[in-house]
Amino acid sequence: MNVVLIIRSLLCQTVVQAYYSRIQLLNEIQMDKKEAAFFLSHGSRAERSPTPPFCYDRAQEGVCEKRHMECKTEEFREYLCTKENQACPANLMCTIDGIWCPVHYRTHCANICDIFGQGQSKCKNGGTCINNGAESYTCICPQGFTGKDCERDIDECLANPCQHSASCNNVVGNYSCNCPSRFTGQNCELVCHPMTSDVLYLLDAGNLLTFDEFQGAIDALQYVSLLLLGSNDVRVSLVKYAAEPEMKFNFTNGLTETKVHQKIAILSKEVQPSNHTKALEYVYQNGFTTRNGARNDTRKVIVHLTNGRGIDNDTIHLADMLKNDGKILIEIGFGDFIDRKAMLNLASYPYMFYHLGEKQFTDVKVLRSLKSLSEYEVCNV
Numbered sequence: 001m002n003v004v005l006i007i008r009s010l011l012c013q014t015v016v017q018a019y020y021s022r023i024q025l026l027n028e029i030q031m032d033k034k035e036a037a038f039f040l041s042h043g044s045r046a047e048r049s050p051t052p053p054f055c056y057d058r059a060q061e062g063v064c065e066k067r068h069m070e071c072k073t074e075e076f077r078e079y080l081c082t083k084e085n086q087a088c089p090a091n092l093m094c095t096i097d098g099i100w101c102p103v104h105y106r107t108h109c110a111n112i113c114d115i116f117g118q119g120q121s122k123c124k125n126g127g128t129c130i131n132n133g134a135e136s137y138t139c140i141c142p143q144g145f146t147g148k149d150c151e152r153d154i155d156e157c158l159a160n161p162c163q164h165s166a167s168c169n170n171v172v173g174n175y176s177c178n179c180p181s182r183f184t185g186q187n188c189e190l191v192c193h194p195m196t197s198d199v200l201y202l203l204d205a206g207n208l209l210t211f212d213e214f215q216g217a218i219d220a221l222q223y224v225s226l227l228l229l230g231s232n233d234v235r236v237s238l239v240k241y242a243a244e245p246e247m248k249f250n251f252t253n254g255l256t257e258t259k260v261h262q263k264i265a266i267l268s269k270e271v272q273p274s275n276h277t278k279a280l281e282y283v284y285q286n287g288f289t290t291r292n293g294a295r296n297d298t299r300k301v302i303v304h305l306t307n308g309r310g311i312d313n314d315t316i317h318l319a320d321m322l323k324n325d326g327k328i329l330i331e332i333g334f335g336d337f338i339d340r341k342a343m344l345n346l347a348s349y350p351y352m353f354y355h356l357g358e359k360q361f362t363d364v365k366v367l368r369s370l371k372s373l374s375e376y377e378v379c380n381v
Ligand SMILES: *[C@@H]1O[C@H](CO)[C@@H](O)[C@H](O)[C@H]1NC(C)=O
Pocket: 143, 144, 173, 174, 175, 186
């Protein structure tokens, strides 16, 4: 192997020296240009060998030319190749000043993926260039683009991807569907069903609340009318408690707004202290039973109105049991001296704890949160 290489190298140098003077005599640049035109149109300087081995593959010409007289007229190639004293490995190709040219003009070896774009990738729009060797490359195009160099935007709309008669907008590299209401997803393939909730108000009426705090909670309850109430929509119930919890109205039939307001109007504060633990225990056991009109496929929300005073570790334990059971606990605190830490411990998530001053339930955050929790959509195929 080594012997062959040395002989080749010696041969090359002889050839180079032999032609060097000739090249000097000619106008070298003119020569290059003229022959380049020939190469670009023919892919080869010399006639192809008419007998095997055929020189059809340009990458193999070097081999062919060693054996066939026809190919040996490749004087420039011998010269330029040897000038750089290297041949390009199979996966690199020949360039002159960064411009691709036929193998005959090999003066600099470069990866085909690197040289076309002048520092940028050959493949447009974020395509990945694969060097196939033999001066060929392939672009792997990102979704939404096609073409040899990923230069063409695919009009995805031609394939009518949007379902349910939605119109389609082709954008560069992507498309979007204008889904009719109740449908969503990239192709409007998801159908949305309005879902609803059973919301249980848990009202602290114990003597640890001041009168103003209790009145604040009652005012807050008025906003129940902002929910979409109805038998097939949001159903509400109310448990009032001090020492003992009592269900003032249950979910049965889905009370209307007027009915709910009537029932709220007669709620009054009590004289005993609040047993929060007992109240949550009651809700855990009786809050969402079928007998109370709770439905099977609804979200279950508890809105706890209190100042939090008197909540202990047992209460927190029961709140955990309710949450583990899938219930969502919203804590709304009234008054200036709420037990913030205790209420945070009860809430399902920190953002489901709200502190309102006395008599102010117009806080849009609370209302929006309660509304979106109770009236929501589930979208699936
Ligand atoms: C096309 O748009 C959809 C919806 O906006 C998006 O989820 C997706 O990632 C986009 N695809 C591409 C390739 O940008």
